Structures are given as C-alpha cells and as structure tokens.
Amino acid sequence: MSINGKTPDEQLAYAIRNEAHPLIGAKSDLDPLLDMVGERPIVLMGEATHGSYEFYRTRFEISKRLIEEKGFAAIAIEADWPDALEVNRFIHRRDLDSEVAGALEHFRRFPMWMWRNTEFLKMVEWLWLHNHKEVTANRVSIYGIDLYSLYTSMQEVIRYLENEDSEAAERARQLYSCFDHYSQDPVRYGRFVRVGAQPSCEQSATQAARLLFERRAQEQLGRPSALASNFAAADELFFAQQNAELVKNAESYYRNIFSPTVNTWNVRDRHMADTVDNVLKQLAEMKRPQKIIIWAHNSHIGDDRATDMGRRGQWNIGQLLRERHPDQTFHLGFTTYDGTVTAATEWDHPPELKTILPALPESFEALFHKVGVNNFFLPLVGSPLRADLNETRLERAIGVIYSPETERQSHYFEAELADQFDAVMHFDRTREVEPLDRLPTRELYRPSDIQL
Secondary structure: OOEOOEOHHHHHHHHHHHHOEEOOOOHHHHHHHHHHHOOOOEEEEOOOOOOEHHHHHHHHHHHHHHHHHHOOOEEEEEEEHHHHHHHHHHHOOOOOOOOHHHHHOOOOOOOHHHOOEHHHHHHHHHHHHHHHHOOHHHOOEEEEEEOOOHHHHHHHHHHHHHHHOHHHHHHHHHHHHHHHHHOOOHHHHHHHHHOOOOOOOHHHHHHHHHHHHHHHHHHHHHOHHHHHHOHHHHHHHHHHHHHHHHHHHHHHHHHOOOOOOOOHHHHHHHHHHHHHHHHHHHHHHOOOOOOEEEEOOHHHHOOHHHEHHHHOOOOOHHHHHHHHOOOOEEEEEEEEEEEEEEEEOOOOOOOEEEEEOOOOOOEHHHHHHOOOOOEEEEEOOOOOOHHHHOOOEEEEOOOOEOOHHHHHHHHEEEEOHHHHOOEEEEEEEEOEOOEHHHOOHHHOOOHHHOOO
C-alpha cells in the first residue's frame, strides 16, 4: 500500500535521510559519533563483512580519534591472542629495525587477509608512530580476543615458564602432553574425544591455567608496586596467563565442536568477552585508563538479544558486555548494499575478489539504499525513528566465506536494528580490502617510509 505515491519503506527512507549524517570524507564526519560515545569506556565497532575496505578504513579513523581525543588505551581485535601479541610487541618497540609488514607475519592461519591487509598494516604503522611519540604511560596496546590458537598458546605458556621457572615449565609440558596425539590438529582432538577414542584433556588444560593464575597472584602479592612500574614484566606474565586461559577455553570449544547440545559459538564469545574484561583489569593494574576499542564482526558486537540467533539461545560479546557494564558500552554497526569483497569460497581456500549481490528487498540494507545517500552515519539511541528501526527485518552478514548462490540461507538473519546497535554507518557500495599477499614486495612498507 502506498501513501501519496510512496510505499511505507520509501517514506521511512525519506525520514532516515533527514536524520542521517552524510559521510563526505571530512574529519567532521565523525564528530556526531564522538559526541555519542561521550565518556563511555568500551566502544565496539563491527563490520558487515570480513573483507571490505571501507569498514577497516573507517574503524581506523575512529580509533585514532578515540585514542587521541578520549584517551583510549587498548584495541581488541577478532584475532588469535599470540598473533596479535606479536603486533603489540612491535608497536611498543623504541627502534624500528624491520618492515612494518613483518609485524603481521604471524597471521598465517586462515583467513590471513583479515589482518594481513593493507589497511590494518597502516593501522599498525600509526600505532607504532603514536607509541614512539608518547611516554610509556600513554602508549596504546593491541590484543587478540579469539580462541583458535590452541597449540600456539601452549607453546607460548611453556616458553614463558622456561625463562622464569624451569620446574613450572616442566609441569606445564607434562600437562599439555595430553594433546600430543593429534598432530597439532584441534578439530581432530575434538573428533577423537567425541567418539570416545581418546580421553578429554579438560583437566590438564584447567590445571595448567591454574598454574599461571597462582603465579600471577603471587607476583601481585609480592611486589604490586613493582608490577605497576615494570610494564614489560607485568605484560609478559599477563600474556602467559591469557595464553593458558585460551588453552583452557579452546579445549572446551574443540571438545564440544561436534556436540549436538553445546553451542560452541557461546563458548567462543564468552572467551572473547572474558578476555576484554581481563585486559580492562590489566589496564587498571598498570595505572592506565580502562578504555578499550573492540574490532569484530557485526554478529559479535551487536546485542544478540535483538536477533533471531539470540532468541534461539545464542549470546555474543555485545550482549555480554552490555550486561556486565551497563551504560558503559557503545555499539557501532556497519552495513553495505552491494560492491565487492575479499572472501573465500570454502574454508581454508584462498581469498578471492567476489561481487556482493544487491541486498534483498526486505533487508535493512535495501532500506538504507532507498535513502539515496551513498554513505551516512545514523544514530539509533534517542532517534525518533527508533520504533520503526526496531521492526524486524533481515540483516546481512558476510564472514570469511561468501556464497552468493545461497545468499538468503547463508548470509541473512532477522534483527531489530535499534536494539542491536547504538548507531550504524552505511556504505552503499563497498570495495574489497587488499590482502598483503597479493602485493609485490616493493609495495610493502619499509622503515624509510615512516616519517616521525
């Protein structure tokens, strides 16, 4: 039915146009967003795909302003803890003795392009520059919050203990030997345990995590002032403890990956939310502002209670952090109507440049396309359109795999947008992010490219 020649969606799109802030490429584009964030210390920024340039670039620009203007002290990314740790060590170096691209060498697990891409490389460069110019107390750190690095994290725990306590290292080595039968394949571990071919390593992983937890408690009790002043020592102990915690949670994830009753998504997102909270505690111990930026997919940072997945018992970082930190979080979603994307056809396949189909007519993305503004920022909190944008529609989610031939089944879910996010940024046509591994060596950053 139409009114005055306009359908309800066309009328709503017209109203959105009056509320939206066009993004024209000016620094002031982000002012309304920064005003909305206010003093909230936890800012979650999503992405509608894991391979779109505009999402990476815009999160980079927002992160810079949050760090420079609001004193944010950490960035948490949807990446494995040990891989992001190498980036963190790099950006805290005083001297740059290798290519900036070398800081990303440890991102070698599928999907490499999520973090081995040109836009994230620029972010790492900027973080090094920022830290180089700041005194120690004002530097920014970066952390990975995912849990796929089961075997790498075990190796990191043992490596740390070998330098600190040979007996504890041997004890950890014995505990982790439980995982030696699976050719460093955690999915194989989950399959063998599921069919009863091998016993679970749950107790071993838990005991090893307790070993690091007790060591950290003793260090804090014995010399709290020293930990507050010795950033390097406190960080390395914290890094080791988090690796041990990751092993414990990854064991649970892979042990239950074939279970018909355990939702491993929930295991994973609880680990990610717990890691964020642990980083916040670490910042407090180091006398740093407890202010953190989170980069992850929309499906992780939007409140799952406002989606059909949430109604089926799924939770995510967005929901958990909103519940744990009332009125302290800000959730920014990103959407796109069409364009191109870097994605794989199947798991563990190489990245491809793929065309994103125009959004389905009954989706939020199609509604935003009707607005007639290429790129815009739309506040949802306090918006007069909040009720309209809380009517259930489809929302698109493209991860590391894009299957246009099964578009509806593979990439859409139902959501109430205004309860899911505090604001959204819409880019009507997006283009693919550029993986580093497609570039010839001469195009990578070198120390000579960096101007202080």
